[in-house]
Amino acid sequence: MFQISRRDLVLGAAGASAMFGLSKPIAFIGAAEAQQAQSFKKYMIGDIEVFSLSDGVWEKAHDENFIRGVSVDQTKAALKAAGQTDEFVPVPFTIIAIRTGGNLILIDSGTGAGQTGGPKAGMLAKSMADAGLDPKSVRTVLISHFHGDHIFGLMAKDTNQQMFPEAEIVVAKTELDWWTQPVESIPQPRRGLAQRVQATIPTWKNVKTISGEVDVARGVRAIPAHGHTQGHTAYLISNGGQQLIVTGDATNALALNVRNPDWQLVFDHVPDQAVATRKQLFDRAIAEKAMVAGYHWGTPNVGTIRKDGNGYAFTAA
Numbered sequence: 001m002f003q004i005s006r007r008d009l010v011l012g013a014a015g016a017s018a019m020f021g022l023s024k025p026i027a028f029i030g031a032a033e034a035q036q037a038q039s040f041k042k043y044m045i046g047d048i049e050v051f052s053l054s055d056g057v058w059e060k061a062h063d064e065n066f067i068r069g070v071s072v073d074q075t076k077a078a079l080k081a082a083g084q085t086d087e088f089v090p091v092p093f094t095i096i097a098i099r100t101g102g103n104l105i106l107i108d109s110g111t112g113a114g115q116t117g118g119p120k121a122g123m124l125a126k127s128m129a130d131a132g133l134d135p136k137s138v139r140t141v142l143i144s145h146f147h148g149d150h151i152f153g154l155m156a157k158d159t160n161q162q163m164f165p166e167a168e169i170v171v172a173k174t175e176l177d178w179w180t181q182p183v184e185s186i187p188q189p190r191r192g193l194a195q196r197v198q199a200t201i202p203t204w205k206n207v208k209t210i211s212g213e214v215d216v217a218r219g220v221r222a223i224p225a226h227g228h229t230q231g232h233t234a235y236l237i238s239n240g241g242q243q244l245i246v247t248g249d250a251t252n253a254l255a256l257n258v259r260n261p262d263w264q265l266v267f268d269h270v271p272d273q274a275v276a277t278r279k280q281l282f283d284r285a286i287a288e289k290a291m292v293a294g295y296h297w298g299t300p301n302v303g304t305i306r307k308d309g310n311g312y313a314f315t316a317a
C-alpha cells in the first residue's frame with residue numbers, strides 16, 4: 001500500500017487511475033512521492049516481505065512478426081483496450097525481492113543497468129535504493145530463465161564481472177543445460193546470448209542447479225513452468241496461509257498474453273508448451289486463491305487473477 005500522510009492531497013478517480021491504473025481514488029502527498037511509490041511496492045505474504053522493483057520499460061517498436069497470427073493492428077487494439085499507448089508496445093521489467101528469515105533474495109536480476117531494453121530500462125539500482133534494499137545484502141538470486149532482461153544484472157557490461165559474487169545463484173538444470181549445449185545446436189537468433197551465458201554462468205562457483213519442484217529458501221519453492229524457455233521456472237512464495245506465484249515470463253505484458261493466453265509471442269521458445277503452462281499457472285492460482293506476479297506487468301505487478309472470457313484479468317493488490 002502507498003504511504004499516506006495527514007497532509008494528503010486527494011486526487012479524483014480519473015487522475016489517480018491514469019497514474020496508477022487503480023479504480024479507486026487514492027491520496028498522496030505530491031508528485032515526487034508518487035514517482036517513488038511507483039519505483040517499488042511492498043507486500044507481505046505471511047511474515048515474508050515481498051518487494052516489486054521497477055527496472056524501467058522497453059518501448060518496443062511494432063513488428064509484424066511479434067505475435068504469431070496477430071497483426072500490428074490487433075496488437076494496437078489490445079493495448080488501447082487496456083488503456084495504454086499504441087504507439088509502441090510497452091514492456092516493463094519488474095524484479096521481485098524477498099526478505100525471509102533475515103535473507104535478501106532476488107528473483108531475476110534485471111537488464112543490468114539497461115544492457116538490454118532500450119534507454120528507459122536499467123532502473124533497478126535506483127528502485128532498490130528507494131525501497132531501502134542494499135544489493136550487497138543479496139544472498140540468493142533465483143533465476144526464472146536466461147533471457148538477457150533477466151540475467152544481465154548478474155554481470156558487468158564489458159567485463160562480465162559478477163555483480164553478486166557472494167550470493168548463491170539458483171537456476172533449473174534444464175535451463176543451464178539448454179543454453180550450454182553446443183552452440184551450433186541453438187537456433188541462430190539465440191546464439192549470441194548462448195555464447196555470453198557459456199562464457200559466464202557455468203564458470204562461476206556460486207551457481208546451484210535444481211530439478212523439479214523443490215524448496216529453494218524458507219517459504220520459497222521452485223515450480224517448473226517450461227515453454228517460454230526449456231527450463232523456465234516460476235517461484236511460489238508461501239507463508240501464514242498466503243501464497244504468491246511469481247510467474248516470471250509465463251506471460252509477457254498484461255494487455256497481450258494475459259488477456260489473450262493463446263497469443264504466441266516471438267520470445268517463447270516452445271510456443272504450445274508456453275500457452276499450456278501459463279493457463280496451468282493461472283488456473284492453479286485461481287484454484288488455490290494464490291496471488292500472482294509477472295515480470296513484464298509493470299508496477300504494481302502483484303495481485304489476483306481471474307478468468308475473463310477466453311483470457312484472464314489481473315487486479316493489482
Ligand SMILES: [Zn+2]
Pocket residue numbers: 147149150249295296
Ligand atoms: Zn523477460
